[in-house]
Amino acid sequence: MKVVRLLLLMLLVAALSGCGYNSIQQQDEAVKAQWSEVLNQYQRRADLVPNLVNTVKGYAAHEDKVFSEVADARSRIGTIQVNADDAASLAKFQAAQGQLGGALSRLMAVSENYPNLKADGLFQNLQAQLEGTENRITVARNRYIQAVQQYNTMIRTFPNNLTAKMFGYQTKPNFSVDNEKAISTAPTVDFGTSAPSNPAPASSAH
Secondary structure, three states, X not given: OHHHHHHHHHXXXXXXXXXXXXXXXXXXXXXXXXXXXXXXXXXXXXXXXXXXXXXXXXXXXXXXXXXHXXXXXXXXXXXXXXXXXXXXXXXXXXXXXXXXXXXXXXHHHHHHHOHHHHHOHHHHHHHHHHHHHHHHHHHHHHHHHHHHHHHHHXXXXXXXXXXXXXXXXXXXXXXXXXXXXXXXXXXXXXXXXXXXXXXXXXXXXX
């Protein structure tokens, strides 16, 4: 009897392997790993915000609207409990990240009106870190998109779809193309009037 059960178990394992069970597991883990990297890079950007804002304030303390936009966008991200397997949650997360990206673009554009700020070594370093982080976000997001596409294709393809249905695996939502373009495109900034060309930095900044 034990031998029969063992044989049946071996046949079941072989059948599941042939129907893509192991591959589905591997793809699912790959998606989770890529999502963790996306979150890691977005957090890296959020961590840069306080230093960036404080540095810019040292030269452009009256740019209250820009500072408020950045602070509000960063705060909004902190309130989101994102679940990458839920389309509505992912869309909300993506929209919030897009708003922070836009606010940061406007913050960085402020430097164009303040030559002393542009020449500040700390600002230049933070700017380089932000640019590098934005590149890492793009890479991580694209890899996640590819991982989700591969996973979704696998579990929708016969006979893997039978195995996926048996074990409750479903297709995963992905980043939307339209919002991706909005995130990656810097907004147009119009200050209207020119700020002083060489304002003295506030003493608290250095």
